[in-house]
Amino acid sequence: MAVLKVIEVLANSDESWEDATKKAVAEASKSVKNIRSVYVNEQSATVDDGKLKEYRVNVKITFEVK
Template sequence: MSILKVIEVLANSDKSWEDATRKAVAQASKSVKNIRSVYINEQSATVKDGELDNFRVNVKITFEVK
């Protein structure tokens, strides 16, 4: 039986929601090991001059505790 833990991480990107998600996982992996999955809980974006400016994600990252 595995013990899993979930943390919530906020991240942003000027490129895409996918890039923001990658940044969240990359940052979390600096201090959290054994990451198993990521769930995109929420997405949002800011608008500047009628264009999407900044993509934001709220993700839940699941990792195994050993």
């Protein structure tokens, strides 16, 4: 049986929600090992002059505790 833990991470990107998600996982993996999955909980964006400026995600990252 594995023991899993979930943390919530916020990230942003100028490119896309997918890129913001990748950045969240990359940043979390600097201090968290054995990441198993990522769940995109929320997506939002900022708008400037009628155009999307920044993509934001709120993700839940699941990792195994050893």
